[in-house]
Amino acid sequence: MKKLLAPAALFSLGALVLSGCTDNNVSAASDGSINVVATDDSCTVSTDNAPGGTLKFNVKNEGSKINEFYLLADDGLRIVGEVENVGPGVSRDLVVLAPEGSYFAACKPGMVGDGIRSAFTVTAAADGQQVSADRATLQKTATDQYTAYVKDQAEQLLRGTKDFAEAFAAGDEKTAKQLYASTRMHWERIEPVAESFGDLDPILDAREADLAEGDQFTGWHRAEKDLWAPENYTKMTEKQRQQIADVMVENTQKLYDRTLKLSFTPDQLANGAKSLLDEVATGKVTGEEETFSHTDLWDFQANMEGAKIAYQDLKPLLEGTDDKLDAQLEKNFTSLQGQLDQYRDGDGFKYYDELSTKQVQELAAGVDALSEPLSKLTAAVIK
Template sequence: MNKTSTAAAVLVVGTLALAGCTDNTTQASADGAISVVSTDDACNVSTDTTAGGTIKFDVKNEGSAVTEFYLLAEDGLRIVGEVENIGPGVTRDLVVMAPQGKYFTACKPGMVGDGIRAAFTVNEAADGQEVSADRAALQKNATDQYAAYVKDQNEQLVRGTEKFADAFASGDEELAKSLYAPTRMHWERIEPVAESFGDLDPILDAREADLEDGEDFTGWHRAEKDLWAPKGYTKMTESEREKIATKMVEDTKELYTRTQSLEFTPDQLANGAKELLDEVATGKVTGEEETFSHTDLWDFQANLEGAKIAYEDLQPLLVGTDDALDEELKTNFAALQKQLDAYREGDGFKYYQDLSDAQIKELASGVDALSEPLSKLTAAVVK
């Protein structure tokens, strides 16, 4: 997971007044998209208000470092939509469906720190934004299916975390190690949903390398480090393990509680699928996610499964409207799965360090091949 993206979601509204937030002199795109220009010290958005419905942002990075762009809900915590890993000179689109209300835009130069934010207002939907009854029914069915999937994954995550925590706290390292990667797959399948809770995501899934000075190292990766202890590391005491384990269970149950009443929109499913592939590209296929256990391919598989579930829920909306995209997605999902299957061993996968540079490069190419058509899914299903 790209943990550097998490900080943008955990800020409270009181931190919004940052310099260089909005410059309304930036022009909107010819297709009606809102132009966003991110630099090293500014986030210039062409307008601070728009009509509700389908909203498109054209985000250009004119800075010297990789940047990200977010549309945040009124509380400043929930991520409505995001586009990550925008390199210098690169333009990326963010397409969301947003109802009338108050929001915030945010650029995050360097993918670190608090981000550069500004208030953003969505007014009543413009004429022509209404969705036909038949298409609306397909959209509702897709989102209802996905909501049920999220609840199921969270239920399994709670049960798995309880078993893992018991083994970890008791010092049964062999059992805890065997439970670690399979249990985390439930988290990884619904990672964009889990990440949207900005207060829970960092304490459950932050990597040590992404912590800022003074931040506590807790959650899955804290346990991972203790189980696969690097050279020179001092193992936790029994009481320290129990504290970490207890907190993991409490926070996972809180995540479960919060997701029970969640409602989704088609753009959230499509954008979430793309985010999962971005997670693979920036963390799993690079070996940066599971620094100590090297179980990155388990996470890779889970991210791929989560993206495919979102696509399959939305697939009826492509029939007759964008059959070419539908076929390309089917083909590329299958191709990437075939590549990943080559590294299966028993009930799991090879450890990341056992892959050659050529194999890693091949997997990265497969991720890129799927990511490109997947980036078109949002625009296709919100028509």
């Protein structure tokens, strides 16, 4: 199979479903808060804009399922603020500090799936008001946002793994191949977190070349080898496929359960961002990660997205303290994304083995250019 088509949502950067969301028929509260009415199939926001500063969303669940509400950054992926576990008939508030910019307001009925979103704009702050916070508050906000992001990616990884495992176990290779790269992106975005669970990482993500004598070959790359079978390879039996699928789901569930208890510090975010760029440099841009499927550029994209999310969460800590580093990181992230965008192919990317040696070298140089200033992020944010 030469052409791998990932689902169209793959490159929406985690964007939530646009349908079922309106911004009328709900009046704004007299205290200036923004009313949100969430149901099982709609997310109605009383306004689609507000001046910069402290925003208060009053979220009421009029559906039958537990709901969540998010304010997302303009990439549809980074979580600016969230309120979870809003039960039927319950109202809860979300208070966030938001500067001028473009956002998305989003509900997630049942606390699963992609959810429902609508565009939300924060205009310039009112005269005499400033969007400011002390450094400790900014650090806490950054780590809270990243914690929410990791939980969301782990939930999407679990859901995607279940779908992939079902198709793989059933021998539906076409569907499994379509799901492979897009589902793995959720893993790759939070790879340093996943790797911190030393017992789960080798079960789920070990490459065949990494195995020591006596180690079992399981997880994503075991399934990858069976789907993109090399020459003279003997395909798995139905029972063997089911065993691999069961192990993947079981251990991804463990990963998800553990992320619910995680918390982070600013240095962990910054070091994690650098670690993700190191993953690109040592595995993805070399073509060693996806030995059989050659879907390394999907992993490249996801690693870079994860690093950028951590940087953007920490960005307010750089403003006014290290503007030069902030500008350099913004420039280099944009530049590397532009390089990678050259290899987009439909809803996915070109396969790694379709790139020339010169193209690989250019990508590697772009990774190096970003990695150098990113290595300075930790020291800048823990001042």
